[in-house]
Amino acid sequence: MRKIDLVTQVAQRTGVPKETVLKSLNAALAVIAETMACGEEIRLKRFGTFCVRPRRPTQRSHRYTHQLITVPSKAMPRFYPSKILKQLVADRLTVVQLPSGRLTIRPRDGQ
Secondary structure, eight states, X not given: OOHHHHHHHHHHHHOOOHHHHHHHHHHHHHHHHHHHHTTOOEEETTTEEXXXXXXXXXXXXXXXXXXXXXXXXXXXXXXXXXXXXXHHHHHHEEEEEOTTSOEEEEEOTTO
């Protein structure tokens, strides 16, 4: 689902014009981004938590020269889903192994 699809769905469910929904969504996403950029977390009850966590510095090998490169530590945005969101996803989707051995996600039978 893309952003415009989300806007369309919310507009249909609420009866609010798409332009208003788009402005509201953009404002909400901007507030989330700005809050995370300040190092604060956003807790949305029954949905999840957006936060920033540090990532340790690591040593990586250059793809072509195989020289070791130090990747510095940095702040990374994270999302932790709530138990309710995890349960909703688990109840509606199932993991299926394809003949190639890869895993894919499919709707549960009867959905």
